[in-house]
Amino acid sequence: MMQVIQYEKDANNIVHLILDRPNANANLMDEHFAESLSKIVNQLTADDYAGVILRSTKSTFFAGGDLSKLVKTNDESATELFAMTESIKASFRVLETQGKPVVACIAGTALGGGWETALACHYRVSVNNRKIKLGLPEVTLGLLPGAGGIIRTVRLLGLQAALPLLAEGRQLTPEQVQGLGLLHELVDSEEELIDAATRFIQANPSATQPWDAKGYKLPGGAVTHPKIASMLAIAPSMMRQKSRGCYPAPESILAVMVEGAQVDFETATRIETRYFVELARGQVSKNMINTLWFQLNEIKALVGRPKDIPQQKFQKVGVLGAGMMGAGIAYACAVRGIPVVLKDTTKENAEKGKQYSQDLLDRRVNKGKMSREKMVGILALIEPTDSAEDLRGCDLVIEAVFENRELKAQVTQEAEAQLESNAVFASNTSTLPITGLAQASQRPEQFIGLHFFSPVDKMPLVEIICGKQTSEEALARSYDFVLQIGKTPIIVNDSRGFFTSRVFSTFVKEGIAMLGEGLSASAIENAGFLSGFPVGPLAVSDEVTLSLMAKIKKQTMLDMQADGEQYVTHPAESIIDRMLEMERAGKSTGGGFYDYPKAGKKYLWPGLEEHFRQADKAISLTDMKERLLFIMAIESVRCLQESVLKTTRDANIGSIFGIGFPAWTGGVIQYINQYGLREFVQRANQLKDLYGERFAPPKLLIEKAENGERF
Structure with missing residues (x-):
């Protein structure tokens, strides 16, 4: 097993635990770390020392969990992940209860498992550099902090103050973290870290965590405190309003916070581990890690950029x-x-x-x-x-x-x-x-x-x-x-519309087409929200303006005519024309599918009920949601098939960052992968039979499905 923590003692009888993963740019929380940490704490308990300084040789303090392994977690490996996580927590517990002061010296970014490691120390000192980021951003990848981060943050800040940090995954500067009381000292340079840590250790020969001290009470009040109880009564609904039921991580974080606050520390951390492993097993975290970590980092690493051309900065x-x-x-x-x-x-x-x-x-x-x-x-x-x-x-x-x-x-x-x-x-x-x-x-x-x-x-x-x-x-x-x-x-x-505009147009047109079929406008918008889109198709049509859609259609028809191609009419276009005839072009012109009062929130134009609603028309919520998701995914496959898109990576990142495709899916192409290609083709054909030829699965998709491949 690789040794990733070095054990050294200085002239002041202080043990330095140096995070130094061999042949790597960053320290990771994995089985090597778990075993090294266990070995180190056993060595500590047998040694005589004044205190412990935890520091890193890397440019970052600690990179966090090994996502390449977390993303592969399944039913078979879940037990192994549970055991490893519990081993790390047990070692942290020994470190913080052995009676000697432990100081984290932070000279670089500490996110996720790195910040959890720092929280297991009695004192935290950091270089005051705005480029350093500290926090627990696991929720942004569909996970939760699994190495004690939730339990310690709640016990340090209380339930109300900890909730936004944990549920939103905020990344903060050292100065901001110090303002919250989670960082004890700031220094101006890396060289000053050891001096600050040494001063603390010498001034505090014995140390304990706040929650281990006699008479400890949860800051802000326990779960039963009237103020906290009233906050917790509405927190789940507020969280569901944001997540729309598509993202399990925020709700799991809230559950761990509340359940963990009502039991002893060890039981609380075990509750945290169970929720953590459950999320790691789930598909949403796999989708988000695949796209928002691995594929996004490929873009940052210039994978798609032409090679052998020197990088250049623009001057004007x-x-x-x-x-x-x-x-x-x-x-x-x-x-x-x-x-x-x-x-x-x-x-x-x-x-x-x-x-x-x-x-x-x-x-x-x-x-x-x-x-x-x-x-x-x-x-x-x-x-x-x-x-x-x-x-x-x-x-x-x-x-x-x-x-x-x-x-x-x-x-x-x-x-x-x-x-x-x-x-x-x-x-x-x-x-x-x-x-x-x-x-x-x-x-x-x-x-x-x-x-x-x-x-x-x-x-x-x-x-x-x-x-x-x-x-x-x-x-x-x-x-x-x-x-x-x-x-x-x-x-x-x-190509016409390139990728983003071309695929985005299928989303808004599908929503408008549903309106033309006589479906309820509010049901259409809710289907968008419940699928995870930030804005419903009718609302976003108003933002774009229907008049611009009509101009684009006219220009496209002229271009296709010039190229000898046949234009295929979309069922949404007749609805757009009718809206324009009624002078309902969109938000910028005073109103479209919505009315926009000068005071108050927008609301769906009541005239939609009169002009389009058919009382006997309704389809299942699943059909409405999947029509919006499938039509964008199918058009994206066509873009791949026509070589408009070069990579699935660009499709996934572009769809989430550019046109609001729900992040829980991992992007338009990952949505197909996680659905299963054969199942997706089967479902697309059902939608085609029910709602139109535009849902016909492209040849590339059919071929990959038949060959048992993925994108």
Whole structure:
């Protein structure tokens, strides 16, 4: 068994337990750690020492659990995981009850199992660096903290204060954690950690955890305290409102918190282990770990980026169009320290675009998340202008004007006249094929699509679209840019609607089609919520606007006619036309499927009942939910089949980060994998017979199902 903890003693008779996994960049909580820790605590009990310092040789303090093994947990291996987890907890318990002070010295990020290890120490000291992240984010991968993290956090903070930290998986800076009382001391440098730890040990020769001290009471009150009892009475329903029953981890965390608070410490940690193993066995955690950890880390590790092209940072970016998208792109660049030229037809419009950044930054300053000096520095990076000449020196220009070919061609040629030959020109179009737009360019090999999502400051995805003549260099540099501004890139090939817009349209159209069948509008929206979508299909149609959908349809029909292709009418289109005839185009025009009162929340337009509802029409909730999920998954397979998508990884990440496909599924393609390909094909054929040919499973899907393969 690999020894991952080194045991050393210094001149002050203090034992240093050094986390140092051989031939690895990070320390992991696995069977090697469990066995090494057990061996170490046995050695401690037989030794004479003043105290213990726990520290790491890695850039991070501790990376947490071994997800590559957790994701494989099944009925057969669950007992093994339970035993390993209990072994680690038993060793932690010995460490915190052996009567000598134990100090965690944190010089790098400690998340998940790493922070749980620190919580098992009597004193925690960290370098005061905002890049260091501390916390228990297991819930974001469908798991819960299984090494005592829930039990110790609740006993340190109380039920009410611990709930948001645990159920939302917050990652905090050392300063924030100290403010909560979970971190005892901050130092300015790594060198000061040992001195601080030594001082504590020498000043506190014996130490105990708060919950082991005589007279300990749970902070904030026990479960039976009136204030806590009233909070716990509504907490499950509030949690279910957020999770919509799709995510078992938050509810399991709440159960562990409440059950664990009513029993002794050892029983509480065993309860935690049982819930932890149950989640690890489940499919939701496997879906989320596969996509939101492994596949996302592949993107960050440049797996999809062309090799043999040196990475490059951009020094100056131009943005054409200072509307909401252009202003958002300018903000995304400036907050990452990149100078931006924000151009519009008038200086006044460009200044309005800059004001968008001012408003966002003002909010951060007012919340204490940014200094006013830093805000001024960021704003100074944005240069509003109405002159194309100011684009000189830009090594990337992003066009974000209206979806009009002639206008895009005009601004492309105007900008290119000012650029060096190696500058990249990108279009932020969401639907128009890049190859066609590149015809206006003198350098189509440097022309590419960078499709941002609104609002840019919040949405993490950028869809990179390669035209037929786009060079590998332009792709590599665009990939670098997306990472430089802290976004997540996916790569797709050119087509109408690319991947995200094309698949997203199937979701909204399916919801509208159901309305046209006479189904209840509220039932349609609820089917979206209960499937895990952030917004129902009718509400999101109002955000997009039905008039834009009609324009896209018209342009698509013209394009297909020019290419000699046949346009297939979707049943949603007649409903869109009727809504437009009634001047119900969407939120921006005053109302669409919803009404938007000036005061109060939006509500479904009562006229939907009069114009579309058929009292005798109803289908099962399962059918409604699966129509929304299946139609997006099927269209994604078509994108793979047509080589619009290059990888299932980009499909999964793009669907979750860009178009709101439920994260519990692991993404559009993982949804098919976890459903089972043969079962998915069978169900798709049922939906086709019931609701239309659009649910017919693509050839690629049928072939993989017949061969017993997965995506």
